[in-house]
Amino acid sequence: MSQAPQAKYRKDYQAPSHLITDIDLTFDLYDNDTIVTAVSKVIQNADSTKLELDGEGLELRSVKVNGEEWSHHEVKETSLLLAELPAEFELEIITKMDPEANTALEGLYKSGGAFCTQCEAEGFRRITYYLDRPDVLAKYTTKVIADKTAYPFLLSNGNRIAEGDAENGRHWVQWQDPHPKPAYLFALVAGNFDVLRDKYTTMSGRLVDLEIFVDKGNLDRAGHAMTSLINSMKWDEERFGLEYDLDIYMIVAVDFFNMGAMENKGLNIFNSKFVLANDQTATDRDYLGIEAVIGHEYFHNWTGNRVTCRDWFQLSLKEGLTVFRDQEFSSDLGSRADNRIDNVRIIRGPQFAEDSSPMSHPIRPDKVIEMNNFYTLTVYEKGSEVIRMYHTLLGEEGFQKGMKLYFERHDGTAATCEDFVCAMEDATGVDLTQFRLWYSQAGTPTLRVSSEYNADQKTYALTVEQFTEPTHDQAIKQALHIPFDIELYAQNGDVIPLVMNGESVHHVLDVKQDKQTFVFENVVERPVPSLLREFSAPVKLEYDYSDEELSFLMKHATNDFARWDASQMLLAKYIRQNVVNIQSGSEVKLSDELIDSFRGVLLDANLEPAFIAQVLSLPSINEITGWYKQVDIDAVDAVLNSITVSLSKALEDELSATYHSLRQAEYNIGHDAIGKRALRNRCLQFLAYTEKGNDLVIAQYDVANNMTDTIAAMTAANSAQLTCRETLMSDYSDKWKHDGLVMDKWFALQGSNPVEDALENVKATMSHEAFSLKNPNRTRSLIGSFLNTNPVRFHDKSGAGYQFAGEILRQLNDTNPQVASRMIDPLLKFRKYDEDRQALIRAELEKLKSMDNLAKDLFEKVTKALDE
Ligand code: TRP
Ligand code: ZN
Numbered sequence: 001m002s003q004a005p006q007a008k009y010r011k012d013y014q015a016p017s018h019l020i021t022d023i024d025l026t027f028d029l030y031d032n033d034t035i036v037t038a039v040s041k042v043i044q045n046a047d048s049t050k051l052e053l054d055g056e057g058l059e060l061r062s063v064k065v066n067g068e069e070w071s072h073h074e075v076k077e078t079s080l081l082l083a084e085l086p087a088e089f090e091l092e093i094i095t096k097m098d099p100e101a102n103t104a105l106e107g108l109y110k111s112g113g114a115f116c117t118q119c120e121a122e123g124f125r126r127i128t129y130y131l132d133r134p135d136v137l138a139k140y141t142t143k144v145i146a147d148k149t150a151y152p153f154l155l156s157n158g159n160r161i162a163e164g165d166a167e168n169g170r171h172w173v174q175w176q177d178p179h180p181k182p183a184y185l186f187a188l189v190a191g192n193f194d195v196l197r198d199k200y201t202t203m204s205g206r207l208v209d210l211e212i213f214v215d216k217g218n219l220d221r222a223g224h225a226m227t228s229l230i231n232s233m234k235w236d237e238e239r240f241g242l243e244y245d246l247d248i249y250m251i252v253a254v255d256f257f258n259m260g261a262m263e264n265k266g267l268n269i270f271n272s273k274f275v276l277a278n279d280q281t282a283t284d285r286d287y288l289g290i291e292a293v294i295g296h297e298y299f300h301n302w303t304g305n306r307v308t309c310r311d312w313f314q315l316s317l318k319e320g321l322t323v324f325r326d327q328e329f330s331s332d333l334g335s336r337a338d339n340r341i342d343n344v345r346i347i348r349g350p351q352f353a354e355d356s357s358p359m360s361h362p363i364r365p366d367k368v369i370e371m372n373n374f375y376t377l378t379v380y381e382k383g384s385e386v387i388r389m390y391h392t393l394l395g396e397e398g399f400q401k402g403m404k405l406y407f408e409r410h411d412g413t414a415a416t417c418e419d420f421v422c423a424m425e426d427a428t429g430v431d432l433t434q435f436r437l438w439y440s441q442a443g444t445p446t447l448r449v450s451s452e453y454n455a456d457q458k459t460y461a462l463t464v465e466q467f468t469e470p471t472h473d474q475a476i477k478q479a480l481h482i483p484f485d486i487e488l489y490a491q492n493g494d495v496i497p498l499v500m501n502g503e504s505v506h507h508v509l510d511v512k513q514d515k516q517t518f519v520f521e522n523v524v525e526r527p528v529p530s531l532l533r534e535f536s537a538p539v540k541l542e543y544d545y546s547d548e549e550l551s552f553l554m555k556h557a558t559n560d561f562a563r564w565d566a567s568q569m570l571l572a573k574y575i576r577q578n579v580v581n582i583q584s585g586s587e588v589k590l591s592d593e594l595i596d597s598f599r600g601v602l603l604d605a606n607l608e609p610a611f612i613a614q615v616l617s618l619p620s621i622n623e624i625t626g627w628y629k630q631v632d633i634d635a636v637d638a639v640l641n642s643i644t645v646s647l648s649k650a651l652e653d654e655l656s657a658t659y660h661s662l663r664q665a666e667y668n669i670g671h672d673a674i675g676k677r678a679l680r681n682r683c684l685q686f687l688a689y690t691e692k693g694n695d696l697v698i699a700q701y702d703v704a705n706n707m708t709d710t711i712a713a714m715t716a717a718n719s720a721q722l723t724c725r726e727t728l729m730s731d732y733s734d735k736w737k738h739d740g741l742v743m744d745k746w747f748a749l750q751g752s753n754p755v756e757d758a759l760e761n762v763k764a765t766m767s768h769e770a771f772s773l774k775n776p777n778r779t780r781s782l783i784g785s786f787l788n789t790n791p792v793r794f795h796d797k798s799g800a801g802y803q804f805a806g807e808i809l810r811q812l813n814d815t816n817p818q819v820a821s822r823m824i825d826p827l828l829k830f831r832k833y834d835e836d837r838q839a840l841i842r843a844e845l846e847k848l849k850s851m852d853n854l855a856k857d858l859f860e861k862v863t864k865a866l867d868e
Contacts, residue, residue, distance in 0.1 A: 004859070005369050005370070005856040005859050005860070006369070007367050007368065007369045008367070008368050008369075009366060009367050010311070010313040010364070010365065010366045010367070011366070013310070013311050013313075015045060015046065015135070016045055016046075016131055016133060016135060016136055017044070017045060017046045017048045017050070017051060017052075018042050018043060018044055018045050018046075018048075018051050018131065019042070019043045019045045019136060020040045020041065020042055020043075020130070020131055020136055020138045021041045021043060021138055021139065021180075022040065022041040022138055022139045022140075022141075023038060023039070023040045023041075023130075023138045023139070023140055023141070024038070024039040024040075024140075024141045024142075024143075025037070025038050025039075025128070025140065025141065025142045025143065026142075026143045026145070027108075027142070027143070027144045027145065027146075027188060028145050029099075029115055029144065029145060029146040029147075029151070029190055031099060031100040031110065032098045032099070032100050032101070033096055033098065034096065034097055034098070034099055034108065035061070035094065035095075035096055036094070036095050036096075036097065036127055036128045037092065037093075037094050038091075038092070038093045038094075038095075038128040038129075038130070039090060039091070039092045040090070040091045040092075040093075040130075040138070041088075041090060041091075042085075042088070042089055042090070042091050043087070043088050044085075044087045044088065049083065049084055049085045049086075050081065050082065050083050050085065051081075051082045051085055051131075052079050052080070052081050052082075053079060053080045053081075053082070053093075053129035053130055053131060053132075054078065054079055054122070054125035054129065054130060054131065054132040054133075055078065055079055055080050055095070055125050055126075055128070055129035055130070056078050056107075056125050056126050057097060057102075057107070057126050058095040058096070058097055058126070058128070058129065059095060059096040059097065060075055060080065060093070060094075060095055060129070061094035061095060061096055062092070062093070062094045063080070063082070063091075063092070063093055064091070064092040064093075065082070065085065065086070065089050065090070065091055065092075066086070066089050066090055067090070067092075070082065072084040072085075078125075079129075080093075080129040093128060093129050095128050095129065097126065097127070099115055102126070103774060103815040103816055104815070104816050104817060104818065105118060105256055105257065105258050105776070105816060105818070106118055106123040106126060106258070106372075106818065107119070107123045107124070107125075107126025107127050108126070108127050108188065109256070110256075111254040111255055111256035111257070112191075112215065112254070112255050112256070113150065113191060113192065114151075114189060114190060114191025114192070114193075114252075114254065115146070115151070115188065115189065115190040115191065116187075116188070116189045116190075116191075116252065116254050116269055117186065117187050117188045117189070117264075117269070118257070118258065118262060118269065119183060119184045119185070119186050119187070119262075119264070120184040120185075120262060121184060121312055121315075121371040121372060121375075122184070122371055122372075123184070124183035124184060124186055125183075127186075130183055131183075132183050132184075133182070133183075133311065134182040134183075134184060134308050134309045134310065134311065134312065134414055135182070135309075135310045135311065135414040136182060136183070137180040137181055137182055137308070137412075137413075137414065138180055138181070138183075139176075139177065139178065139179075139180050140156075140157060140158065140175075140176070140177045140181065140186060141161075141174065141175070141176045141177075142156035142157070142174065142175045142176075142177075142186075142188065143172055143173070143174040143175075144156060144172060144173055144174075144175075144188060144190055145166055145170055145171070145172040146170060146171070146172075146190045147168075147169055147170055148165070148169055148170060148171040149169065150192065151190040151191055151192065152192050153189070153190065153191055153192065153193055153195075153213065154171070154172065154173040154189075154190050155173075155175070155187075155188065155189040155190070155213075155250060155252065155267055156173075156175035156177075156186075156187060156188045156189075156267060157175060157177040157181070157185070157186065157187055157264060157265045157266045157267050158175050158176050158177025158178060158179075158246065158265070158266055159175065159176055159177075159178070159246065159247060159248065160173060160174070160175055160248075161174050161175065161176045162174040177246075177265055177266065178246075179245065179246075179265060179305070179306075179412075180412065181265050181305065181308070182308055182414065185263070185264050185265045185305060185308075186264065187262070187264030187265075187267040187268075187269055189213070189252045189267065189269065191213075191252075192216060193213040193214060193215065193216065193252070194213075194214055194215070194216050194217065194218060194219040194222075195211055195212065195213055195214075196211070196212040196214070196219055196222040196223070196225075196226055197209065197210065197211050197212075198210040198226050198230065200229075200230055200233050200244070200249075202233070202237065202243040202244050203237045203243050204243060206243070206244065206245075206247070207247070208233075208244055208246070208247060208248065208249055209247065209248045209249070210226065210229060210230070210248075210249050211248065211249070211250045211251070212225055212226055212229075212250075212251045212252075212253070212275065213250065213251065213252040213253065214253045214272070214275065214276065215253070215255070215272070218253075218276055220278055221275075221276035221277055221278050221281060221282075222253075222275065222276065223278075224277045224278075224282075224287055224290055224291075224669075225251065225253075225270075225274075225275045225276075225277070225290055225294055228290055228291040228294040228295065229249070229251065229294050229298060231291070231295075231329075231333060232294055232295040232298040232299065232329065233298065235295070235329050235332065235333070236298070236299060236302070236325075236329075239328065239329075239332065240302070240325070240400070240403065241400075241404075242301075242302045242407075244301065245301070245306070246265075246266045248266060249266060249268075249298075250266060250267045250268070251268045251269075251270055251275065251294070251297075252267070252268070252269050252270065253270050253271075253272040253274075253275035253276060254269060254270070254271070254272060255272050255740065255741070255775065255777070256774070256775055256776065257269070257270070257271035257272075257776065257777075258776055258816070258818045258819060259271065259375065260273075260274055260293050260296075261274050261293050261294075261296070261297045262297070263296075263297040263298075263300035263301065263304055263305060265301075265305050268297045268298075270293070270294075270297070271777065272741055273286075273289075273741060273744070273777055274289060274290050274293040274294070275290065275294075276741060277290055279667045279669075279705070279706045279707065280706070280707060281707055281739070281741070281742050282707055283707050283708040283711050283745070284669065284674045284677060284678070284708045285708075286707075287669050287674075288330065288334070288674075291329075291330060291333070292326050292327075292329070292330050293326075295325075295326045295329040295330070296322055296323065296325075296326040299322050299325040299326060299329070300318065300322050302407070303318055303321045303322045303325060304318035304319075304322055306407070306411050306412065307406065307407065307410045307411060307412075307413065307414075307415050308413075308414045308415070309414060309415070309416075310414040310415060310416050311416075312368065312371045312374070313364055313365055313366070313368065314364065314415070314416050314417050315364075315365075315371075315374060315375070315379050316363040316364055316379045316380075316383035316386070316417065316439075317415060317416065317417050317419075317420055319375075319379055319380045319383055320363060320379065320380065320382075320383020320384050320385075320386055320387050321383075321384075321387050321420070323380050323381060323383065323384035323387075324384040324387035324388055324391075327339060327343055327384060327388075333671075334671045334674075335608065335610055335611075335671060335675070337559070337560035337561050337564070337608075337611060337614075338608075338610045338611065338614065338675070340534065340535070340561050341561065341564050341614045343381070343384075344535045344561075344565075345619075345620070345623070346377065346381050347377075347381055347382065347385060347535070347538050348619075348623050348626070349619075349620050349622040349623040349626070350377050350622055351377040351378060351381050351382055351538070352444050352540070352623070352626045353622055353625065353626055353829065354376060354377050354378055354825075355378065355382075355442065355443050355444045355471065356443070356444070356469070356471070356626065357472070357825075357828050357829050358472045358828050358861070358864040358865040359373070359376070359472075359825070359828060359861060359864060360378075360442045360443060360471035360472045360473055360474075361374070361376070361378055361442050361473055362378075362439060362440050362441055362442040362474075363378055363379055363382050363383045363386055363438065363439055364417050364439040364440065365379075366440075366473075367473075369856055369859065369860035370821070370855075370856040370857045370859075370860050372817075372818050372821065372857055373821055373857055373860055373861065378442075382538050385535075385537070385538040386438045386439070386538075389435070389438070389483050389536070389537060390402070390424055390432075390435075392483045392485065392508055392534075392536050393430065393435075393483050393508070393510075394424065394428050394430060398424075398427070398428040398430070399424075401427040401428060402423050402424035402427040402428060403423075404427070405423040405426060405427040406419070406420055406423035406424075409423060410423075417439050418436075421435070421436055421439075432481075434479075434480070434481040434512055435480075435481040437478055437480050437481070438480060438481075441468065441474065441477060441478065441480065442471045442473055442474050443468045443469060443470070443471040443474070443477065444468065444469075444538070444539065444540055445466050445467065445468045445477075445480055445482065445537075445538075445539045445540070446466065446467055446468070446469075446539065446540045446541075446542060447464055447465070447466055447482065447484065447511070447532070447537075447539050447540070447541050447542065448464075448465040448466075448467075448542045448543075449462060449463065449464050449465075449529075449531060449541065449542065449543040450462075450463045450543070450544070451463070451529060451543075453523070453526040453527070455526070458521065458522055458523055458524055459519050459520065459521055459523060460488065460519070460520045460523040460526075460527055461517055461518065461519045461520075462486070462517070462518045462520075462529065463515065463516070463517045463518075464484065464509075464511050464515070464516050464517075464518070465514065465515045465516075466479055466480065466482060466511060466513075466514060466515075466539075467514070468480075472864065479512060479513055479514050480512075481510065481511070481512050482510075482511040482512075482536075482537045482539060483508050483509075483510065483511075483536045483537055484508065484509040484510075484511045484531075484532065484536060484537065485507055485508045485509075485532065485533040485534055485536035486498075486507060486509060486529060486530060486531050486532075486533060487507055487529070487530040487533060487557070487558060487562075488520065488523065488527035488528070488529055488530075489527055489528045489529075489530065489552070489553075489556055489557070490524075490525055490527060491525060491528075493555070493556035495558060496520075496523055496527050497522070498520055499520060499521045499522050500518065500519065500520060500521065501521075502521070507533070508536060528549050528552050528553060528556075529543075530553055530557045530558075530562045530566075531543055532565075533557075533559065533561065533562050534559070534561050534562075535561070535565070545566075545569060547570060547573070547591065547593050547594065548593070550566045550567075550569050550570040550573075550597075551566075551570065551593060551594075551596075551597040552566075553565075553566035554566045554567050554570070554597050554600070554601065554615075555597075555600065560608070560611050563611075563615075564611065564614050564615055567597070567598070567601065567615045568619060570594055570597065571594075571618060571619065571643075572619065572627070574590055574591075574594060574643065575618075575619070575624060575636070575639055575640070575643070576627065577589075578639040578642070578643070579632065579635045579636055579639050582635045582638055582639055583632060583635050587642075588638075588639055588642035588643065588646065590643065590646050590647070590650075595646075595647070595650045595651070598615070598616070598647065598651065599650075599651055599654055601615045601616075602616070602651060602654050602655070602658060603654060608675055609662065609672075609675040609676045609678065609679035609680075610671075610674065610675030610678050610679065611675075612679050612682075613675070613678040613679040613681075613682040616647075616679075616682045616683075616686070617682065618640055618643065618644070621633070621636055621637065621640070621791050622788075624636050624640075625829075625832055628832070629832075630831075630832060630833065630834065631832050631833065632834075633791045633792065633795050633833065634792060636791075637791060637792045644685075644686060644689060645689045647686060648686035648687060648688075648689040648690055649689075649690070651686070652687070652690050655683045655686050655687055656683070656687060656692075658679065658680070658683050659680055659683040659684060659687060659696075662676045662677075662679060662680035662683075663680070664676060664677070667705055667706040667708075677708050677709065677712075681708070681709065681712035681716075684696065684697065684700060684712055684713070684716050685712075685715065685716050685719065687716075688716035688717070688719070688720035688722060689720050693716070693720055693722055694722045694723055694724050697713045697716050697717050697722055697724055697728075698713075698724045698727075698728075700712070700713040701713035701714065701717075701724075701728050701731075707742075707745075710732070711745050713728065714728050714729065714732065714745075714746075714749055715749065717729075718749045718752065718753055718754075719752075719754065721754065721755065729746065729749070729750075732746055733746055733768070736770075737768075737769055737770050738770070739770075740770050740772075740775065740777065740778060741777065743768075743770040743771075743778075743781075744777055744778065744781040745781075747765065747768075747770075747771065747778060747781035747782035747785070748781045748782070748785040748789075749785075750762060750765045750782060750785075751781065751782045751783065751784065751785030751786035751787075751789065751790060752785045752786070752789040752790045753790070753793075754790065754792065754793065755793075756793075758786070758790055758793035759786070759793060759796070759800055759801055759804060762782060762783070762786050762804075763804070765782055766782065773808070773811060773812065773815070774815065774816075776816065776819045779808075779812070779819055779823070780819075780822075780823075783805075783808055783823060784822075784823060786801075786804075787801075787805055787823065787826045788826055794826070795833065795837060797836065797837070799837075799840035799843075802827070802837075802840050802841050802843075802844050803844065805823075805824075805826075805827060805844065806844035806847055806848065808823065809823060809824055809827075809844075809848060809858070810847075810848065810851065813848070813851065813853070813854060813855050813858055814853065817855030817856070817857040817858060818857060820855070820857065820858055821855075821857035821858055821861060824848075824858060824861055824862070825861075827841050827844060827845060827865070828861055828864075828865045830842060830845075830865070842866070845862050845865055845866055846866070848862050849862045849863065849866060
């Protein structure tokens with residue numbers, strides 16, 4: 001029996017005992033017996049003659065120091081301990097490992113027919129014994145040797161410096177990366193691909209070769225990724241003044257990948273989901289996702305690679321910042337409001353849910369058992385909101401000054417979040433002392449706002465209280481520095497200038513205390529306030545708006561985001577009320593006021609179609625669950641369904657007119673065209689619930705000339721349980737059963753199928769020829785969508801859904817703990833449900849906890865959830 005996994009603490013950081021300045025790697029690639037030779041230059045960095053190198057799942061063949069066999073070594077469970085070392089030496093280590101047996105997809109593994117690597121966060125230690133920590137930066141030279149026919153392409157980071165043939169039909173290529181980097185940015189690929197090539201000239205005139213490697217036959221799906229890469233390179237030069245720093249940039253698409261993509265220096269490895277697209281296989285959403293992820297990984301070249309993280313507790317230093325950059329990229333290229341709305345939905349839904357779960361943690365965690373568990377919505381998405389708050393407080397100019405200083409100070413080194421705050425402070429002179437709490441405090445703050453109008457004095461007072469509920473990891477909370485963006489409107493819609501103490505003030509208020517009152521002068525009539533504009537901080541807003549005020553804001557607020565937000569607050573009021581109605585046996589009711597407001601938006605020719613589609617999208621069950629301490633999932637689901645049906649009845653003529661007016665003969669992915677399809681397909685989701693629904697959906701499926709419209713028809717058939725559902729599903733499966741990536745959309749529909757025997761369906765679907773639990777994309781599509789988007793069936797009172805989840809988790813624990821650990825999240829939130837369900841979920845968690853080979857990943861989450 002091995003010991004319980006140990007936690008690491010941020011406060012315990014110590015510099016490494018040794019530095020490794022150079023490493024020369026040789027890979028002799030074989031499916032089961034790959035031999036890795038690592039020759040490193042090592043220098044003592046502390047007064048120590050001992051060096052402990054990380055290593056897992058390796059078979060040690062030999063250790064030499066300065067050319068001599070080194071007997072002063074000890075092989076431990078997850079490390080190699082070397083002793084009696086000189087101050088400076090050359091270290092040669094030869095190890096063997098088995099790529100084909102590596103189903104965890106961490107380290108060196110096989111995806112389909114190709115060898116590839118995934119080293120972030122701590123995967124390099126599965127390749128060789130090494131100081132596998134991000135503050136050890138070395139220059140890499142990598143020689144890859146493999147069979148020439150099966151693996152014509154041999155790739156690694158940097159520039160190709162030599163190549164040649166070897167014995168037995170093998171060949172080799174040697175690569176050199178001039179930029180020192182931590183081990184997590186190492187990459188190697190060997191395989192047979194089709195290559196899409198292009199070129200880019202940077203702003204200083206460097207000519208860069210761009211190469212995208214895809215499975216044979218997929219070249220016609222690589223174009224959008226290339227366009228997105230070129231757009232990313234241009235955008236980073238224009239907006240941030242940052243250019244690329246090597247002569248070649250490669251992207252490889254693989255089918256077996258645990259996450260979205262990886263920013264390895266000069267050799268990104270991507271989940272094929274974020275590369276491959278054409279109009280027949282990908283939806284508009286897929287296209288936008290590809291643009292965002294290609295951008296994200298490219299932007300890491302500066303925020304992550306040139307300046308990396310000192311330790312993994314600092315992960316948000318690169319991830320929050322890079323998500324902010326990719327969000328800005330998408331917003332500059334497309335619709336800012338549409339992007340902002342999508343991002344805010346993620347924060348208010350799954351991120352807030354994470355904040356209130358047993359896994360709650362600050363964007364810079366203090367305690368970690370398995371680092372892979374901290375690639376979270378909090379670190380990424382809330383991390384990005386924190387960067388956005390700097391931007392809101394300092395403005396674009398101040399923010400860019402801070403970025404410039406950050407790069408001047410830290411280029412080529414491993415930095416901390418504190419370094420970033422200091423750069424922003426020193427570049428702008430703004431005091432960010434209190435702002436730093438955003439890095440250390442977990443949980444979602446609430447802003448409780450009240451207002452008072454004084455007609456005699458012509459003053460309007462806003463009182464703002466802030467508090468943060470205790471989280472699983474922290475009991476005591478302090479007041480944060482919250483940028484609070486507001487506007488006040490006169491009854492005719494005019495913006496009332498903000499005046500305090502006789503002076504005009506900026507619309508972003510600094511909320512810093514537990515309770516604070518802002519008194520505005522010269523307010524000649526009772527205003528309607530627009531609060532937390534642009535979602536200027538990741539907080540919950542409480543303000544007692546009337547229906548009339550919300551309808552007013554839907555019309556008169558000066559920006560799209562605020563108008564959308566008002567529509568969501570109006571819906572939220574009715575969802576809450578109707579949950580109570582349903583629970584007490586009454587009917588779901590909407591007011592005429594609400595229906596008129598939505599009709600107004602639908603008919604407003606001045607609004608962007610994409611925006612109207614967002615207004616017509618109800619909040620997710622996930623988000624609604626966050627409003628309650630304990631949620632009645634069946635009641636919420638019933639309310640959402642009734643609201644959909646009521647709106648479709650009340651607005652049928654308008655929805656139908658809009659639907660028919662937005663037909664486009666040709667498919668293109670311009671933002672206008674995407675917006676029109678989004679609205680048209682949103683209308684279809686409502687119309688599916690009307691009498692004409694079945695015919696409309698069949699007609700759309702039959703004439704669709706692109707995947708967006710095809711999937712929209714199937715989604716409508718699925719959620720409204722139309723009679724055509726089965727026909728459409730089997731037609732699609734016949735057509736695409738040989739293409740896992742395209743089938744993922746079909747698997748996701750099976751997972752979210754609201755039909756009564758959904759679980760039996762999901763189980764049967766697992767034997768579909770395109771399904772495999774070994775493939776993370778397939779698993780997430782089918783099982784993930786059942787757990788996360790089918791609340792009524794997953795939370796069935798019998799507990800069958802939970803038992804199924806438990807079975808799958810026990811299997812995944814053995815084959816791919818990272819995927820298991822992402823899949824378990826809905827079970828961690830058991831306290832959100834009634835006592836009976838809690839007991840059933842707990843039983844599954846207990847069963848997992850008692851497994852004798854429980855991986856660190858699940859161990860950390862299960863024990864957190866149960867220990868309370
Ligand atoms: N750094 C990657 C990104 O955000 C994240 C990533 C890719 C990752 N693959 C991983 C993290 C595997 C942990 C494990 O772009
Ligand atoms: Zn990233």
